[in-house]
Amino acid sequence: MEATHVVLAxxxxxxxxxxxxxxxxxxxxxxITDRLPRPLIRHQLIETGYLQSAHGSDHASVAFNLQPRSAGQLLIGSSRQFESSGEVELPIVKRMLEQAVSYVPALRDFLVTRIWTGFRAATPDGLPLIGPCPNVPGLILATGHEGLGITTSLATAKLVRQHVTGAKAEIDPTPYLPDHFSPAT
Ligand SMILES: Cc1cc2nc3c(=O)[nH]c(=O)nc-3n(C[C@H](O)[C@H](O)[C@H](O)COP(=O)(O)OP(=O)(O)OC[C@H]3O[C@@H](n4cnc5c(N)ncnc54)[C@H](O)[C@@H]3O)c2cc1C
Incomplete structure (x- = not known):
């Protein structure tokens, strides 16, 4: 297949x-917990140390993050580790759940029905890479969103559109241009 632009996302x-x-x-x-008979919270709860965990050191860390789901479950997060397989690791899960219970003691009574892992794409400065890839003509990067890729997805789409169509910039693309890291081919 041939294309004038390819988006790596x-x-x-x-x-x-x-x-x-x-x-x-x-x-x-x-x-994630079982469905609750009645809502415990109506909005996301997050500890202020979350940003420190998100942008902090290479060490494994946990930060309290609780989100109600529309079906009545509670989503409990989260942990951060580099250089690790995709396996569920019970010691860090224990730390994560203890952190959650320390903020919301009522969680102790709920049944966790599933635990899983995922990988975030972390960049050295914590900013995503959105824009033309240096040295690869036609390739647009849209990656490196670490733990904010869902929240920032609409803005990412707008930036990608700007780069592909040359449309008037709604968002300043400069901070996210990949060329400040100069990835070679
Ligand atoms: C535990 C955890 C909690 C998170 N919490 C939040 C949160 O609360 N809020 C938030 O905004 N973000 C959160 N994130 C981050 C968010 O999930 C990511 O930033 C976001 O999913 C990145 O979106 P993406 O489309 O760039 O990549 P992805 O969602 O990873 O999608 C990439 C897609 O590309 C596909 N793919 C891979 N390789 C190929 C290939 N060679 N060919 C074709 N397809 C391919 C994959 O199957 C996948 O479907 C969290 C992440 C984790 C791990």
Whole structure:
């Protein structure tokens, strides 16, 4: 297939296709409870240390993050680790759940029905890589969103559209341009 533009938006797996990208896979655990008979919370709760965990050191960390789901479950997060397999690791899950219970003691009474992991695409400066890939004409990068890729997805789409169509800039693309890391081919 031929195309004038190709968008590389494969999350943390972008390094499989372009290994020189400055992206590290940062594992996270999440847990979900059984459906609650009545809502415990109506909105997301997050500890202020969450940002420290998100942008902090290479060490494994946990930060309290609780989100009600529309079906009545509670989503409990989350952890951050570099250099780890995709396996669920019970010691860090225990730390994550203890942290959650320390903020919301009522959680102790709920049944966790599933625990899983995912990988965030972490960049050295914490900013995503959105825009033309240096040295690869026609390739637009849209990756490196770490733990904010869902929240920022609409803005990412607008930036990608700006780069592909040359449309008037709604968002300043400069901070996210990949060329400040100069990934080689
Ligand atoms: C534990 C955890 C908690 C998180 N919590 C939040 C949160 O509360 N809020 C938030 O905004 N973000 C959160 N995130 C981050 C968010 O999930 C990511 O930033 C976001 O999913 C990135 O979106 P993406 O489309 O770039 O990549 P992805 O969602 O990873 O999608 C990439 C897609 O590309 C596919 N793919 C990979 N390789 C290929 C290939 N070679 N060919 C074709 N397809 C391919 C994959 O199968 C996948 O479907 C969390 C992440 C984790 C791990």
């Amino acid at each position: 494969t999350g943390a797996d972008a390094i499989k296709l372009l290994p020189t990208l400055p992206i590290r896979k940062r594992k996270g655990h999440l847990a």
